[in-house]
Amino acid sequence: MLVLHNVVEHDGLRSSNPVVDWIRLRSVRKFPSVLVHGRTQQRLLATQVGRVAAWSDLPADSYAEWLWCQEKSGDRATRVGPPAFLCLGEIRANKGIETAIGAARLAGVRLSVRGKGVDEPYLAELRRLAANSKDIAIVDSFMSPVEFSDEIDASLALVIPYTSFEAQSGPLAKGMARGKWILSSQLPSLMDQAKGYPSISFFGVGDEEALAELMRSVVESGTTQGRPSRSGQDPAGSDGDAWDATIEAVLTDG
Secondary structure, X not given: OEEEOOOOOOOOOOOOOHHHHHHHHHHHHHOOOEEEXXXXXXXXXXXXXXOOOEEEOOOOOOHHHHHHHHHHHHXXXXXXXXOOEEEEOOEOHHHOHHHHHHHHHHXXXXXXXXXXXXXXXXXXXXXXXXXXXXOEEEEXXXXXXXXXXXXXXXXXXXXXXXXXXXXOOHHHHHHHHOOEOEEEEOOHHHHHHOOOOOOEEEEOOOOHHHHHHHHHHHHHHOOOEXXXXXXXXXXXXXXXXXXXXHHHHHHHHX
């Protein structure tokens, strides 16, 4: 079985390497079964190449990652400063972080942007937008799984302001698993991924004023923690079923 996380590149564009594109297309057509993350990608793949793939939601954790986090739990550094709204993950142009920066300025709240920059011109633009603000921090660095989870836990809310995205979001999956309050743009793939999750509010793509209003509501209500999704259950526990849907999809399609 071929597991195809991205039917198209995360920025919505084709790969710059035609060999990679050829391998991807040939693999999709030749493998006896294909698994994608989410109904949106299933529909997209069917439209592109006529292939009906199995689908499942993106699991938040693997058993190996869970074990690693348990072993490294003592390595956590002491956090300093008040909590902030959080944009998390690779910093690239489709993430819409400029929307979050504009909204944070409008709402007068703290915003932390954490992740590895993979698009230097975009990162430079974000730094320009955040300049002269003591409430907006941009940290360009890779995070371990422990740091990734700790950042979510310590935040006021997780912000997913993506402007274009066809797959399922790792930060969104992790945020739901940890029961965090989430503010997300209304992209079909993100809404599909978050279906049934009670602790999420959506705003229009690129709408700084709508996001600012949601940020104010979170601060005023003091509600920063929701109810974890099923995928947040301990993968080592007797009733942990984070991977059941994926396993079922593989067995059914195989």
